[in-house]
Amino acid sequence: MALPSAIATVSHAVVGLLEDARPNSVSFQDVRCRLYAPAELQAPREALGEVVSVCAYRVAFNTSRRNQPPRTDPVSGRRFRPSVPVDVYLLVTAWAKDPEKQLQFLGWAIRTLENCPTLPAGFLNRFAGNGPAVFNPGEAVDLVAEAVTQQDLYTIWQVAPTRQQPSVVYVARMILLDSPVELDSAGVVQTRVFDQREILIP
């Protein structure tokens, strides 16, 4: 259950996870980890510099738990419109002039993301800026590697068909976007009144 800015926060957190873990070695000293817009795949900011980019190219409704019940605040008992579960598809791409380095960066990025398959709220909220916490303390987001077919990958790279780079796709699953819209709630019923009446026949 998270604020609507959760999609952006998770994308930033994946970049931050990689940036935090960047090895302190000579071959990684110039690598930057960046959040790219899909259009930037065609004209990267650091044109073929050493970059590991994360691009949220698709956001989809999670259909496995689409029919969510209303969200209930356990403390106050207030009910809100159901949260919307979404999956965010992240294209992780390594960029470098040297193909050997490029593949080295991609391998490192995969290993780093696989080491942390679950991102807890305490980590995610670091990337929420100065506003309120986006995720509740007990929440977490699963990061799952997605096997994308060559055809799908080709379609993704249609924004930059001549610049396709080795990439992998990760899915940040089941991000629940909360609604602030409260539902009318009659409260808990402890006493029921049975009103018995006789029908008057004219």
Next chain:
Amino acid sequence: MILPATRPLEKFPLTSPLGVRFWDVGANRAVPGGLIVTATASHGLVLRAVETSSGAYAFPSLPKVRREPPSPETDYFSSPPLPVAFLLTVEDQQGRFLPAQFSVNAPVEGFFSLPGVNAGWPDGYVPLFSSPVRRAPGGSAVIRAQLLDAGRGRPAAWAMLEAVVGTGPRAVRSRGLADPRDGSVVIFLPYPESEDGVAESPPHPPRNLTDQSWPVQLAVHYEPDASPPFRSGSVPALDRILTQRAGTLLDVLSPAHPWPGTALRFGTELIVRGAGSPPSATLFVQPFV
């Protein structure tokens, strides 16, 4: 559609004398259901609660507890009947929670709360503690220990272990109860927020999430009188368990050496061990004296 004309005959209100909700201390949320809640009357009659659609457990009727107000115009709780004592027993068929027992004087207006005991769960809920065999909620930190009564040489049944992970305002805390059969206890809690800011431009030293760790302090509350050794069906009163006084965790039994604290690492279950104990995962508990 036109409703036919009617003439009122009588109105009679009926009140459910008891409703209970449960709080999952491990996952820090209301228990969604799946419990068997029974009330035992003083003469031995056992009644099972009805699970409502909101996840509460209601007793629509209880023996010797009147359901109607003195008159239809009177509010039931403005003139309630004399309270009747019941022993409530909670069991979880899914094995998520340790069993619990507590006394209730019915009727109760609103949801029942344990009197005089509230530490970390909302009012109107009764806390349930995780069984050591329970699967950890996704993304939770896990702390495990096995507690042995230092004086009696038996599992420190129903000892309450409290963990504080991290320091300062970002610290998180949670509790677990020792399983009476072997003294094993599990505590689930969210990972604390990292005290590092967002990484700025390089160079900076690598800070793998998997390398992050937080200091852990444990406190134990244990009184053998409140925690009888395990026999089939012997579950002490929950309010008595929750009000046990502080004992001491010992790293080494002889000479007695207090447990010094440890660290929790991201993504790894913390199994708290005593330095000198023969089964390596056992911690000794010196009860309150």
